[in-house]
Amino acid sequence: MWGRWLPVCVATALSFPGCSASGDQQVLVFAASSLTDVFDRLEHDFETEHPGVDVIVNYGGSSLLAGQIEQGAPADVFAAADLATMKRVLVADSPFAEPVVFARNRMAIAVEEGNPMGITGLAGLTADGLVVVLADEEVPAGAYAAAMLQQAGVELTPASYESNVRAVAAKVALGEADAGIVYRTDIFADGERLDEVVIPDPQNITADYPIEVLHDGVNAQAFVDFVLGATGRVVLSDAGFEIP
Amino acid sequence: MCGALVFVVPMAALVVRAPWRSVGELVTSGPIRSALWLSIVTSVVAALVSIVFGVPLAWVLARSRLPGRRLLRAICTLSMVLPPVVGGVALFLAFGRRGLVGGSLDRWFGVTLPFTTPAVVMAQVFVAMPFLVLTVDAALEQVDGRFEDAARTLGGSEWYVFRRVTLPAIRPAIVTGVVLTWARALGEFGATITFAGSLPGVTRTMPLETYLALETDLDRAVLLSLVLVAISFAVLYGLRGRWVGAALSGGGA
Numbered sequence A: 001m002w003g004r005w006l007p008v009c010v011a012t013a014l015s016f017p018g019c020s021a022s023g024d025q026q027v028l029v030f031a032a033s034s035l036t037d038v039f040d041r042l043e044h045d046f047e048t049e050h051p052g053v054d055v056i057v058n059y060g061g062s063s064l065l066a067g068q069i070e071q072g073a074p075a076d077v078f079a080a081a082d083l084a085t086m087k088r089v090l091v092a093d094s095p096f097a098e099p100v101v102f103a104r105n106r107m108a109i110a111v112e113e114g115n116p117m118g119i120t121g122l123a124g125l126t127a128d129g130l131v132v133v134l135a136d137e138e139v140p141a142g143a144y145a146a147a148m149l150q151q152a153g154v155e156l157t158p159a160s161y162e163s164n165v166r167a168v169a170a171k172v173a174l175g176e177a178d179a180g181i182v183y184r185t186d187i188f189a190d191g192e193r194l195d196e197v198v199i200p201d202p203q204n205i206t207a208d209y210p211i212e213v214l215h216d217g218v219n220a221q222a223f224v225d226f227v228l229g230a231t232g233r234v235v236l237s238d239a240g241f242e243i244p
Numbered sequence B: 001m002c003g004a005l006v007f008v009v010p011m012a013a014l015v016v017r018a019p020w021r022s023v024g025e026l027v028t029s030g031p032i033r034s035a036l037w038l039s040i041v042t043s044v045v046a047a048l049v050s051i052v053f054g055v056p057l058a059w060v061l062a063r064s065r066l067p068g069r070r071l072l073r074a075i076c077t078l079s080m081v082l083p084p085v086v087g088g089v090a091l092f093l094a095f096g097r098r099g100l101v102g103g104s105l106d107r108w109f110g111v112t113l114p115f116t117t118p119a120v121v122m123a124q125v126f127v128a129m130p131f132l133v134l135t136v137d138a139a140l141e142q143v144d145g146r147f148e149d150a151a152r153t154l155g156g157s158e159w160y161v162f163r164r165v166t167l168p169a170i171r172p173a174i175v176t177g178v179v180l181t182w183a184r185a186l187g188e189f190g191a192t193i194t195f196a197g198s199l200p201g202v203t204r205t206m207p208l209e210t211y212l213a214l215e216t217d218l219d220r221a222v223l224l225s226l227v228l229v230a231i232s233f234a235v236l237y238g239l240r241g242r243w244v245g246a247a248l249s250g251g252g253a
Helices: A002-015 A033-049 A062-070 A083-092 A121-124 A142-152 A167-173 A184-189 A218-229 A230-238 B001-015 B020-027 B030-063 B069-079 B084-095 B102-109 B119-140 B145-153 B158-186 B191-194 B207-217 B218-250
Strands: A025-032 A053-061 A077-079 A100-112 A132-135 A160-162 A179-183 A194-198 A205-211
Touching: A025 A062, A025 A218, A033 A053, A033 A167, A033 A184, A033 A218, A033 A230, A053 A062, A053 A218, A062 A077, A062 A083, A077 A218, A083 A205, A100 A142, A100 A167, A100 A184, A100 A218, A100 A230, A121 A142, A132 A142, A132 A167, A132 B084, A142 A167, A142 A179, A142 A205, A160 A167, A167 A179, A167 A184, A167 A194, A179 A184, A179 B218, A184 A194, A205 A218, A218 A230, B001 B145, B001 B218, B020 B030, B020 B218, B030 B069, B030 B158, B030 B207, B030 B218, B069 B119, B084 B119, B084 B191, B119 B158, B119 B191, B145 B158, B158 B218, B191 B207, B207 B218
Parallel strands: A025 A053, A025 A077, A132 A160, A132 A179
Antiparallel strands: A077 A205, A100 A179, A100 A194, A100 A205
16 A cells, blocks of 8 residues: 555655755745745846755745744745844744844835826825725734824725735735835836835835844855845845845 | 544644633634624625525536536536635636726726625635535435426426425535535635735624734634634534534435
8 A cells, every 4th residue: 555655655745846856955035025026036046056056935924924933934044024023033043143134125105007096195095985905004014004104194094904015016906906005116016007106205114124044054144145245236126125 | 533633633733722811801802803793794694695696506507408517517616626815816807996897887886896895705605605506416416306207297387396396305405505605604715805805894804814813913813713613613513413414314315
């Protein structure tokens, strides 16, 4: 019975992405969902430069990822969308060096291409009949949005509190929402369908993105160095991030 | 027996890990109560809607001589195996503001479905109704046609035959199907969060509340999960003895 099935089981196990290409060394990276496009590119470039190393990126809301790491997910590298979330993990895990801020992001109002509703700023989001979506306050992008709206004295009931910031951008891109507060980089990522309404600096918030090696390893450190290095900076600023 | 461990161990883990001390204050907290209420209302409505549309559909699939019957059956049960998120996107493309049908709804009647409570019900029906359709379909195929023929020879109209002969024969299957549909609707997550969004009291059902709680507060997430488990368990356990068991052993004969 087992003799017959064992080869099949082994073959199946090997075909999983997590166990691919025998002999490859793996780096498991947990990255905030707002980094999706950037890290997809960095993963590709890094693997081209380091044959034999397989980078696997797991994207999600920063807090969800932190929760997974606290529950023992074997992440080698963690790139979060805010320092507070990163600190949670560093307390739970064995503390390494201070996390490095590798990118900064700004918030912006995402509207459909051409801004058909003529939205000009935060105050304009309360217009009658306007469908606005925000990220939930439990994820960083939602907390930033809430803080900005409160500071600007804008009271707003959105149509939905999405569970991550990419879902906010998607609702606007689909045309189901007229506006959403997202990271500038989310708008860059979908430039064909989204336009940016700039939120002026005094009203805006800067989001710091820290990165940290969680499990000591040559390849994990090499990947972090790569993100902090020349290629990383180009890819990041192409995507609309500011480099500290 | 080992197979049972697959189900028992995770459930036991939930029970063990639960923050029993703070149960009282968490369960009566506003967000959980409104999510629970919304979940119960929408899943019950979804189950009722599924009866209204699902039983006739099952009848067509089982009895009619429609040419594309097999194709239709496959389409109508596809959402059972599809990732629910895909279902949510499909619902958007169909019933969203820019959707195939939704566009006209918006233009002609000013009705927009996404981000509303009816959208929650639609997502649940979309994902859960196949359970009812498949169960009733199977039962209808097993009903002994001679009883119905006999009723017809005795002068019963088609509607009378359905009501007095067919329906009693498939009643246990309908009950099973409704319970499965309701349970699936109660747990619906992917299509709901995609198509209906997540607004407290309007579209944020228990599974969505649970997922969100996971972002910051594992204790609350565990407790929310337990509440869902307890409700589903109570219903499945209670009905299994009374009705569902009869439906499964009696087949629909």
